[in-house]
Amino acid sequence: MNEVPEQIDPRPWLAAARGGARREDAMRALASDEPGPRELAALLSPAAGALLEPMARRAQALTRRHFGRTVQLYVPLYLSSHCPGGCLYCGFASDRAAPRHRLEPEQSEDEMDALKSMGFEEVLLLTGERCPGADYAYVRDCVARAARHFHNVNVEVFPMETGEYRGLAEAGCSGLTLYQETYDPGRYERFHRWGPKRDYRARLDAPERALRAGLRFAGLGALLGLSDPRYDLLALYRHAAALRKQYWRSGISISFPRIRDQEGGFRPDFPVSDRELAQFIYAFRLCLPDVPLVLSTRERPALRDGMAGVGISKMSVASRTTVGGYSGRTQYSEGQFEVSDGRGIDEFCAMLRAANLEPVFKNWEAVYR
Numbered sequence: 153m154n155e156v157p158e159q160i161d162p163r164p165w166l167a168a169a170r171g172g173a174r175r176e177d178a179m180r181a182l183a184s185d186e187p188g189p190r191e192l193a194a195l196l197s198p199a200a201g202a203l204l205e206p207m208a209r210r211a212q213a214l215t216r217r218h219f220g221r222t223v224q225l226y227v228p229l230y231l232s233s234h235c236p237g238g239c240l241y242c243g244f245a246s247d248r249a250a251p252r253h254r255l256e257p258e259q260s261e262d263e264m265d266a267l268k269s270m271g272f273e274e275v276l277l278l279t280g281e282r283c284p285g286a287d288y289a290y291v292r293d294c295v296a297r298a299a300r301h302f303h304n305v306n307v308e309v310f311p312m313e314t315g316e317y318r319g320l321a322e323a324g325c326s327g328l329t330l331y332q333e334t335y336d337p338g339r340y341e342r343f344h345r346w347g348p349k350r351d352y353r354a355r356l357d358a359p360e361r362a363l364r365a366g367l368r369f370a371g372l373g374a375l376l377g378l379s380d381p382r383y384d385l386l387a388l389y390r391h392a393a394a395l396r397k398q399y400w401r402s403g404i405s406i407s408f409p410r411i412r413d414q415e416g417g418f419r420p421d422f423p424v425s426d427r428e429l430a431q432f433i434y435a436f437r438l439c440l441p442d443v444p445l446v447l448s449t450r451e452r453p454a455l456r457d458g459m460a461g462v463g464i465s466k467m468s469v470a471s472r473t474t475v476g477g478y479s480g481r482t483q484y485s486e487g488q489f490e491v492s493d494g495r496g497i498d499e500f501c502a503m504l505r506a507a508n509l510e511p512v513f514k515n516w517e518a519v520y521r
């Protein structure tokens with residue numbers, strides 16, 4: 153049985169976050185100059201739900217102070233939908249009937265060319281769990297190709313060993329994104345029915361292995377809806393804090409994915425409303441003022457527009473969750489989940505500029521890899 157390590161255990165603050173904190177506690181946390189897990193718990197609590205306006209104002213001021221008027225943009229590139237995993241909530245799980253596809257490395261370059269011509273300088277390469285169709289050599293090959301096109305190449309793939317991460321860094325990879333999905337060990341076991349992803353600890357420790365191996369950025373997150381979001385967000389905060397303390401030269405970012413409709417029809421036990429999601433994002437901005445907070449095209453345009461620059465400093469845009477499709481040469485129809493914001497890059501950037509924000513495509517030089 154997996155256990156949550158003491159270092160990230162959210163339980164000391166859970167009762168406060170679930171309802172023990174009062175309005176005065178939330179107001180004190182809102183005014184705190186050095187917020188920690190106690191303040192985060194108060195700001196995540198139902199009592200803080202009544203303070204959304206002042207939380208948004210402070211979140212916006214902190215985002216402006218640390219990130220200026222910029223919103224960094226990136227695009228995901230799904231390389232393969234092959235996966236031996238049995239994740240209950242995923243359209244790529246191995247018991248889904250949908251056909252599987254994989255971009256040959258040469259095809260991936262067609263997609264990269266297309267993304268480059270759209271203006272992107274940062275790409276996130278995605279696959280499922282390790283399998284013969286998409287193994288380490290394949291990922292490394294695609295990273296090396298991507299590094300010839302983009303200044304910043306990140307991966308959202310299966311957990312790897314330290315030596316493998318070192319190899320990815322040598323191939324030009326800057327960072328990884330790896331969501332724990334849920335930090336609750338019991339529920340983690342229930343959702344990950346089979347496959348290598350069942351190993352809670354191997355996944356939890358992977359960002360640390362990657363940073364130790366020389367990758368410069370680690371993106372963390374919990375898939376909101378799978379478990380009590382307050383449990384997951386407190387653990388996520390502690391996970392990020394522990395990594396920041398030990399790998400202080402590295403960059404940590406935090407994403408807020410919510411469960412989306414997918415083939416398989418999974419419905420979350422803990423749906424998170426728009427209002428709660430906004431509260432959670434503001435709470436993280438207040439407690440981690442200089443950490444990039446990320447929001448993807450899983451969310452609807454109105455919500456994304458409202459969050460841009462108000463807590464959120466990094467966003468995906470023009471995303472396809474299918475394998476291929478950017479170049480028009482390779483088009484497969486089944487995605488990992490449904491995208492809610494289908495706007496093209498011009499329309500999205502026009503929205504940002506109308507809100508007095510500046511889209512940023514490049515904040516990293518390939519020469520610094």
Ligand code: SF4
Pocket residue numbers: 235236237238239242243244245246279280281349
């Ligand atoms: S979430 Fe990842 S590991 Fe799980 S089935 Fe989907 S692609 Fe595979």
